[in-house]
Amino acid sequence: xxxxxxxxxxxxxxxxxxxxxxxxxxxxxxxxxxxxxxxxxxxxxxxxxxxxxxxxxxxxxxxxxxxxxxxxxxxxxxxxxxxxxxxxxxxxxxxxxxxxxxxxxxxxxxxxxxxxxxxxxxxxxxxxxxxxxxxxxxxxxxxxxxxxxxxxxxxxxxxxxxxxxxxxxxxxxxxxxxxxxxxxxxxxxxxxxxxxxxxxxxxxxxxxxxxxxxxxxxxxxxxxxxxxxxxxxxxxxxxxxxxxxxxxxxxxxxxxxxxxxxxxxxxxxxxxxxxxxxxxxxxxxxxxxxxxxxxxxxxxxxxxxxxxxxxxxxxxxxxxx
Amino acid sequence: xxxxxxxxxxxxxxxxxxxxxxxxxxxxxxxxxxxxxxxxxxxxxxxxxxxxxxxxxxxxxxxxxxxxxxxxxxxxxxxxxxxxxxxxxxxxxxxxxxxxxxxxxxxxxxxxxxxxxxxxxxxxxxxxxxxxxxxxxxxxxxxxxxxxxxxxxxxxxxxxxxxxxxxxxxxxxxxxxxxxxxxxxxxxxxxxxxxxxxxxxxxxxxxxxxxxxxxxxxxxxxxxxxxxxxxxxxxxxxxxxxxxxxxxxxxxxxxxxxxxxxxxxxxxxxxxxxxxxxxxxxxxxxxxxxxxxxxxxxxxxxxxxxxxxxxxxxxxxxxxx
Numbered sequence: 001x002x003x004x005x006x007x008x009x010x011x012x013x014x015x016x017x018x019x020x021x022x023x024x025x026x027x028x029x030x031x032x033x034x035x036x037x038x039x040x041x042x043x044x045x046x047x048x049x050x051x052x053x054x055x056x057x058x059x060x061x062x063x064x065x066x067x068x069x070x071x072x073x074x075x076x077x078x079x080x081x082x083x084x085x086x087x088x089x090x091x092x093x094x095x096x097x098x099x100x101x102x103x104x105x106x107x108x109x110x111x112x113x114x115x116x117x118x119x120x121x122x123x124x125x126x127x128x129x130x131x132x133x134x135x136x137x138x139x140x141x142x143x144x145x146x147x148x149x150x151x152x153x154x155x156x157x158x159x160x161x162x163x164x165x166x167x168x169x170x171x172x173x174x175x176x177x178x179x180x181x182x183x184x185x186x187x188x189x190x191x192x193x194x195x196x197x198x199x200x201x202x203x204x205x206x207x208x209x210x211x212x213x214x215x216x217x218x219x220x221x222x223x224x225x226x227x228x229x230x231x232x233x234x235x236x237x238x239x240x241x242x243x244x245x246x247x248x249x250x251x252x253x254x255x256x257x258x259x260x261x262x263x264x265x266x267x268x269x270x271x272x273x274x275x276x277x278x279x280x281x282x283x284x285x286x287x288x289x290x291x292x293x294x295x296x297x298x299x300x301x302x303x304x305x306x307x308x309x310x311x312x313x314x315x316x317x318x319x320x321x
Numbered sequence: 322x323x324x325x326x327x328x329x330x331x332x333x334x335x336x337x338x339x340x341x342x343x344x345x346x347x348x349x350x351x352x353x354x355x356x357x358x359x360x361x362x363x364x365x366x367x368x369x370x371x372x373x374x375x376x377x378x379x380x381x382x383x384x385x386x387x388x389x390x391x392x393x394x395x396x397x398x399x400x401x402x403x404x405x406x407x408x409x410x411x412x413x414x415x416x417x418x419x420x421x422x423x424x425x426x427x428x429x430x431x432x433x434x435x436x437x438x439x440x441x442x443x444x445x446x447x448x449x450x451x452x453x454x455x456x457x458x459x460x461x462x463x464x465x466x467x468x469x470x471x472x473x474x475x476x477x478x479x480x481x482x483x484x485x486x487x488x489x490x491x492x493x494x495x496x497x498x499x500x501x502x503x504x505x506x507x508x509x510x511x512x513x514x515x516x517x518x519x520x521x522x523x524x525x526x527x528x529x530x531x532x533x534x535x536x537x538x539x540x541x542x543x544x545x546x547x548x549x550x551x552x553x554x555x556x557x558x559x560x561x562x563x564x565x566x567x568x569x570x571x572x573x574x575x576x577x578x579x580x581x582x583x584x585x586x587x588x589x590x591x592x593x594x595x596x597x598x599x600x601x602x603x604x605x606x607x608x609x610x611x612x613x614x615x616x617x618x619x620x621x622x623x624x625x626x627x628x629x630x631x632x633x634x635x636x637x638x639x640x641x642x
Contacts, residue, residue, distance in 0.1 A: 087558065095558030095582065097534065149583075213418065228576070237408065237416030246577040253574055255549070256567040258588035261416065262470075265586035267579035 002321065003051040003112035004300035011042050013300050016051075019108065024116040025063035027074060029319040031294075032056040032110040033135040034307040036164065036223060038103070040246070042304065046104060053111030053317075054078045054103040057125060057134035065119035074122040075137040077273055078102040094270055111300055111317055123273050126281040133280045135316060136169070136287040137273050142244070143169035144279065145271020150217055150240050152177035159183075159215040159234045162222030163190040163201075165290055165313050166244060170219050171199050172285055182211070184230070185222075189311060193289060208233055219244055225251045237261040242268050290314045297321060323642060324372040324433035325621035332363050334621050337372075340429065345437040346384035348395060350640040353377040353431040353618075354456040355628040357485065357544060359424070361567070363625065367425060374432030374638075375399045375424040378446060378455035386440035395443040396458040398594055399423040415591055432621055432638055444594050447602040454601045456637060457490070457608040458594050463565070464490035465600065466592020471538055471561050473498035480504075480536040480555045483543030484511035484522075486611055486634050487565060491540050492520050493606055503532070505551070506543075510632060514610060529554055540565055546572045558582040563589050611635045618642060 001018045004011070019026060033055035041048050056076070060069040080100050081093025088096050102117065103109015125134045143166065152158065156178045160171040163185025171183040171194050183194045183201045191201035202211070208230070216239050218231040223245035231241050232254065241263055258265060279285040294316040295303035307315040322339045325332070340347060354376035362369050377397070381390040401421050402414025409417050423438060424430015446455045464487065473479065477499045481492040484506025492504040492515050504515045504522045512522035523532070529551070537560050539552040544566035552562050553575065562584055579586060600606040615637040616624035628636040 092559070097558075237418075238413070243576065243580050246580045250573045251576045252571045253576065255564065255572045255574065258586065259564050259567045259590050261588065262590055263588045265579065265588075267582065267584045267586075269580050269583055 001113035002297055003108070004053065004297065004304070004317070005051050006042055007049050009044070011301055011304060013298060018114045019116045021062050021064065022116060023064070023118070025066065025069065025119045025122060026061045027056075027058035027076070027115050027117065027122070028061050029056050029058040029110055029113060029115055030073075031131045031135050032317045032319055033139075034304060034315045034317065035139065036166065036245070038111075038304065039308050041104065045246075048104055050103070051108035051112045052103045053109040054101070055135045055138045056110035056115065057131045058115070060122065061114070063119045066122070069119065069122055069124065073125045073134070075125055075134050075273060075277070076102070076117045076123070077121040078104070078138060079270065080107065080118050080121060111297065111319070113297070113319055113321065123277060126277060129277065129280045130288070132288050132291060132316065136290070136314075137276045137280065139166060140169055140173070140279065140285060140287065141271035141273045141276035142166070142269065143271070144173040144276055146170060146174065146219060146242055146244070146268055147177055148271065149266050149268055150242060152217065154178055156180060156217055157215045158217045158219065159211065160219040160221060161185075161227045161230055161234075162220070162245065163187055163194070164221070164223075167219070167221035168193055168290065169287070170221050170244060172197060173279075174219070175199050176279075176284055182215075187311060190313065204230070213237070215239060217242065221245050225253070228253055232257045232261075232263070235261070235263060237263075239263060241265045244268050291316055294318055322434035323618050324429070325374065325618065325625070325638070326372050327363055328370050330365070332622055332625060334619060339435045340437045342383050342385065343437065344385070344439070346387065346390065346440045346443055347382045348377075348379035348397070348436050348438065348443070349382050350377050350379040350431055350434060350436055351394075352452045352456050353638045353640055354460075355432075355624060355636045355638065356460065357487065357566070359432075359625065360629050362425065366567075369425055371424070372429035372433045373424045374430040375422070376456045376459045377431035377436065378452045379436070381443065382435070384440045387443070390440065390443055390445065394446045394455070396446055396455050396594060396598070397423070397438045397444070398442040399425070399459060400591065401428065401439050401442060432618065432640070434618070434640055434642065444598060447598060450598065450601045451609070453609050453612060453637065457611070457635075458597045458601065460487060460490055461494070461600065461606060461608065462592035462594045462597035463487070463590065464592070465494040465597055467491060467495065467540060467563055467565070467589055468498055469592065470587050470589055471563060473538065475499055477501060477538055478536045479538045479540065480532065481540040481542060482506075482548045482551055482555075483541070483566065484508055484515070485542070485544075488540075488542035489514055489611065490608070491542050491565060493518060495540070496520050497600075497605055503536075508632060511634065525551070534558070536560060538563065542566050546574070549574055553578050553582075553584070556582070556584060558584075560584055562586045565589050612637055615639055
């Protein structure tokens with residue numbers, strides 16, 4: 001089968017053997033989405049080697065554990081725990097120290113014709129959710145997951161920093177909980193997506209000093225060191241700073257401000273898929289205008305190049321050749 | 322009066338006019354304690370200029386607002402809000418953006434014969450709390466304040482990093498809530514103070530990898546960048562990292578680990594004095610063996626030098642000349 005792989009520090013479309021059943025379900029991938037993490041991996045983040053990609057929708061081809069899923073359209077939680085450790089036993093396999101993560105850690109990913117995942121990771125996609133919507137289940141779960149970590153009340157003042165895919169999904173998710181959401185970014189075109197949904201959007205250059213210390217909650221989704229510094233400017237004393245984006249290596253940060261202002265920083269990575277599918281199904285979150293372009297899997301390398309360009313949002317791969 | 326002052330980047334004992342009543346209480350200082358923050362200020366932290374010192378016990382000489390305190394022995398909350406802003410109105414003058422802080426920000430401090438503070442900042446010291454104990458009210462309030470920010474249950478596993486004054490007070494405070502406290506430091510003699518109180522003490526070099534990811538809560542009180550990295554090694558996924566110590570400038574930190582392990586970081590600066598005085602009064606926390614040495618105020622410069630030496634804990638100034 002074809003697979004978009006990062007091996008020996010090179011991104012290539014390769015022909016490899018289709019995965020075997022093992023103890024896992026085999027999924028024929030329909031479409032997959034390129035995430036910033038894919039771009040980071042290709043820059044060496046996390047030292048991953050193998051097939052990249054972790055946002056997908058596909059059809060279950062085989063599954064011993066959940067035969068009722070065969071032929072069904074699914075998305076899948078990307079963390080697979082060892083099943084034996086204290087964390088897995090406690091139901092938190094997302095933090096299992098021996099976990100594999102689809103296309104990110106120790107497990108071939110979704111930019112391929114087939115992938116495998118434990119049957120329990122799969123969720124059936126509701127009929128009225130399109131393939132294009134379904135590939136957003138993973139990033140939307142991550143964005144909406146914030147609401148399970150931090151209380152967002154109708155009056156909570158929230159700033160989201162970063163007008164990329166993740167920041168926009170965060171702003172859209174949090175806007176379901178509070179009317180006081182401000183999305184802050186550097187690109188008028190990208191900000192316009194949130195604006196269309198009546199979310200207040202502000203160019204970074206216009207945000208400070210006017211919005212200094214105005215927010216109860218700030219979500220850092222820009223993936224940059226300077227985003228962290230901006231967050232400390234925007235947040236109220238004793239406010240909550242949600243860190244969504246990872247960036248490679250060490251960051252140079254004024255942590256003393258966190259102590260002096262008694263800020264709480266909440267590291268936030270994944271979220272549950274079920275609420276995300278609900279939001280897509282009931283139309284609370286509309287995502288398809290976040291798609292910039294679609295490429296066939298065979299043009300995966302070109303698609304990755306495109307995804308890295310300025311102003312580009314979600315790039316989708318069509319994996320059915 | 323004599324005052325230990327840091328002005329024009331120089332630490333000197335100066336003779337200056339005693340403070341006037343203004344709208345504040347005048348306190349004759351009996352004893353004051355040298356804090357690491359004093360040492361940081363002398364290294365240029367916070368750009369403070371004036372009389373340093375913020376841990377004290379004294380006698381109220383004058384107070385228009387609270388005449389009943391005159392002649393009483395007091396300690397005092399060190400933050401004085403503007404009284405007019407949103408935060409002060411909400412009762413949180415500790416985070417008032419225009420606040421002054423005794424001996425730290427815009428307000429002459431406690432290493433002097435007299436100081437002034439708003440009357441409402443003062444708390445009478447219980448009769449059976451000695452002067453030596455009372456000067457610990459401020460750092461003990463800061464240490465015990467953790468228990469108001471993070472839930473510490475009897476079974477919560479807590480590591481405290483840093484065997485200095487603050488780390489030791491944190492370990493002692495948290496040991497009142499949980500039996501699973503481990504103090505981690507670099508100095509056997511300093512660790513022995515916690516050990517005497519039956520708190521498990523471990524040399525940093527022996528802590529890892531054995532204690533890797535073992536703790537629900539980690540308190541960083543070492544005041545060093547490496548302490549933050551150690552904290553990330555010790556903490557469980559989804560654990561809480563309490564940042565107690567400030568250090569100057571930017572720190573080089575692997576913040577991506579906070580996102581991946583979904584750590585919550587809780588910045589923690591001050592605490593309420595009343596519970597700290599209770600702990601000193603009822604004997605729950607014994608502090609006097611944390612005092613390394615006492616100097617007269619007139620030898621303040623020498624005392625500061627001594628406080629900066631390795632292995633030295635609390636240095637006290639006797640301000641009654």
